[in-house]
Amino acid sequence: MKSQKAKHKALFRYTVIYLAAAAVMFVSLFPFLWMISTSFKPTSETFTRIPRLIPKSPTLDNYRMVLGETMIPKYFLNSLYVAVLTTAISIVVASLGAYGFSRFRFPGRSPALIMILGVQMFPSQVIIIPLFIVMKNLALLNTHKSLLVSYTTFTLPLTVWMLKGFFDEIPRELEEAALIDGCSKLGAFTKIVLPLSLQGIVASAIFAFIGAWNEFMFAMTFINLEELKTMPVGLTSFFGRFTVEWNPLMAASVLFTIPSLIFFALVQRNLARGLVAGAVKG
Amino acid sequence: MQKQVSGLNKGMGRAYARPASKSLLGEIKKNSMAYLFILPAMVGIFAVILVPLAQAIIISFKRYYILDILREDPPFIGLANYATILSDPQFWYSLRITIWFTFACVALTMLFGLLIAILLDQDFPGRDIVTVSVLVPWVIPRVASSILWKWIYDDQFGILNYMLSKIGLKSFANFPWLAKAGSAFWAVIIVVVWQSVPFIAVSLLAGLRTIPDEVYEAAEIDGAGFWQKTTLISIPMLRNLITILIVMSTIWDFKVFDQMFVMTEGGPAGSTMVLGIYTWMMAFGRLQMGLASALAMIMFALVMIVTILYLRLLMREETF
Structure with a gap:
């Protein structure tokens, strides 16, 4: 019974930690990844209404x-x-x-x-x-x-x-x-x-x-x-x-x-x- | 923090307690080598920082229009530059938004910095990856990140408006973040906070690591939860470090220039003209060196008040 409760507590703790970690990583990394992604995209993929993080046809142009x-x-x-x-x-x-x-x-x-x-x-x-x-x-x-x-x-x-x-x-x-x-x-x-x-x-x-x-x-x-x-x-x-x-x-x-x-x-x-x-x- | 700071200075003071009876001249003679060691650094700081500071004070009392100095020596006009500034509504507006800007940046930076430090102080698989990710915004040069965020904020093709409209906020579909007075101000705050949080988080994390586990264990036995441990142990024990970081951030954010200049140039219509930008534009846009120096001196006085507070705090923390 007690270990059941402890398990729940640990599960809750990890859920909170990983949700927070995911949010922190997204905010820290996404703008940087977006910079890299844009730098490898052709213009046609930049001025589009549906942007993608991974370029469809990456280019070194x-x-x-x-x-x-x-x-x-x-x-x-x-x-x-x-x-x-x-x-x-x-x-x-x-x-x-x-x-x-x-x-x-x-x-x-x-x-x-x-x-x-x-x-x-x-x-x-x-x-x-x-x-x-x-x-x-x-x-x-x-x-x-x-x-x-x-x-x-x-x-x-x-x-x-x-x-x-x-x-x-x-x-x-x-x-x-x-x-x-x-x-x-x-x-x-x-x-x-x-x-x-x-x-x-x-x-x-x-x-x-x-x-x-x-x-x-x-x-x-x-x-x-x-x-x-x-x-x-x-x-x-x-x-x-x-x-x-x-x-x-x-x-x-x-x-x-x-x-x-x-x-x-x-x-x-x-x-x-x-x-x-x-x-x-x- | 205490541990860290005293670590920096450990081993000092014991072998070199100064004999009380020595005369000042004798002390100087005995340590003549020391003056040679510090001479180059002191000459540099004196010539490139302190002398210009004195010159800035003098210029602030002159009518110094840079195109005029080819013809005549700039005349002294007493406190006229200061009087002009104090009756200039743009100055009061700039001062007000600079204070608001600083307050918002410091509050948000400290809040997120503390939350992230607490997160990174937990034990969980994958923590190192999160720690390294947190540092990334700090690594990007300020000018590069300002341009990057301008792209993110782009009204038509920016990723921010795309994401906001994706989650149902359709009214943001073409929102011109940097072209509206209120949103431009907050848009720059977000960028500055984004870049300042890593330093604060890493410093606070270093501080958290110096709190012995036993303190938390004792609290747990007494039935303290996460919230109590944070507010009753972590924050009070890091009080000095937190205060120092607040003071440092206040000084930095008060002087903000790069991000604001690249992203808005003080616009739209002067709405984000913080003192740092206003002073620079007065000097190198309007070429009014006298007025600009007076503005700079007012900035200097405000920063010095906070700096003195900072030095007193440090002095309490450290023995030199």
Whole structure:
């Protein structure tokens, strides 16, 4: 009798869980699947009154058109260039800074850390106006340098904060032993701390990359030459011109999503870590 | 959360308790290496964030029409820009809808984030697949997802109207979601919430995992059901984490730009002109840098109030 009741209870529990899980999966995945589906459809299957998720006659034409007849490949490479360089500079600068914050108790440390946390919350609209004027005066508008300078700095608070967390977990005794053996402080950092926190460095690098890969407002403001545009801005202007050509647009969007999809997959295990104080939003 | 955060800092403080008798100068000298380590990062933040912030304050007191600066130095006009803005009905409208937008996004994001976190905290076969699916909206770049949703919302061929008319809501057959003031506002909220929920859900899930099973077991012995366990244990124990996430989301959603710009550009007829868009358009559409800086400073002041709250909460949570 009792086991009968328990069985009913378990059945009820699983029914609720799987109904909820199905709803969550549908809402999370369907729009993404719809993007992929549209990107493989011919126009005739798009402008129809009875849409289907699986294309009847799938085609690569949209990808062929996007890759062969538009600026999308150029935008993509521009984004890749800016994002990779941003990530590299940001990680070098941030790991030095994070090590300083992690291993030293110096006067001014707490105010500096609080500033780093606070700066992340600034609305970009405040910074973009004076930065635009500075870039204009330095003749840096319409160069990738303007984006590199901005993005590197904007990712620093996050990367410093995340890396500091990872460095804090490495026992100090390891470095002390190296120092006794005659290693310099910088040597202890590069030979002991950095290799041990490789996982953290990869995670921080991926967040820096995704930040730069996604950025829209600065890229739109600083760059208006077609051949220098990054993916978000290029896609938007492409969108303006081909407003009803959903199939190539979705193909371009899929291409735009692939790098961040790969990187998210790599970082997945570290996702929950250091995020709250780190304030990332994809 | 507590566990996690203190984990980040464990091992600090014990080996390096500062001797009380040292002088400040001696401390600086002793740690001179530290300043070298942090120098590049601090110079960057100073030059590209803090100096521009100071410049923005100055510009907000000037009549700064960008086409004029070729001819003359922009003159100081005191608080005139602020006076103009405060008497501008569009500003008050933008402020009002930005606050509503933020409130709706944060409330919905937290609600769904918590529900999904609770779901993912249950033990059931297939949970990992659900967890990975939940992350997908976060992975899609904001601009790409905005364009994707524009396609979903398309009045004639969009999949949303098709689904709604399939389930009997025939009046939605050709509903122009983004071309009507009220629905455009909510349509963007749905997209922002869709993209924000994964982060909140994952953070809350990490928090839920730190609550020891024994606490729930003890509650079960006392006859607590699912509802009691959630409202009397999970939520109170995650109070600090939930507060921090609410504050962070508030700041993010208040600054919304990308999705709104791509999907509506502040339209139709200025009805979704949130402060973030209004400020950008004032600067780079109308080229009124002075007025735009004043607007940006007002945004900044509002965000800073919330940020200070955020930092105080964090400070309570962590020891630096």
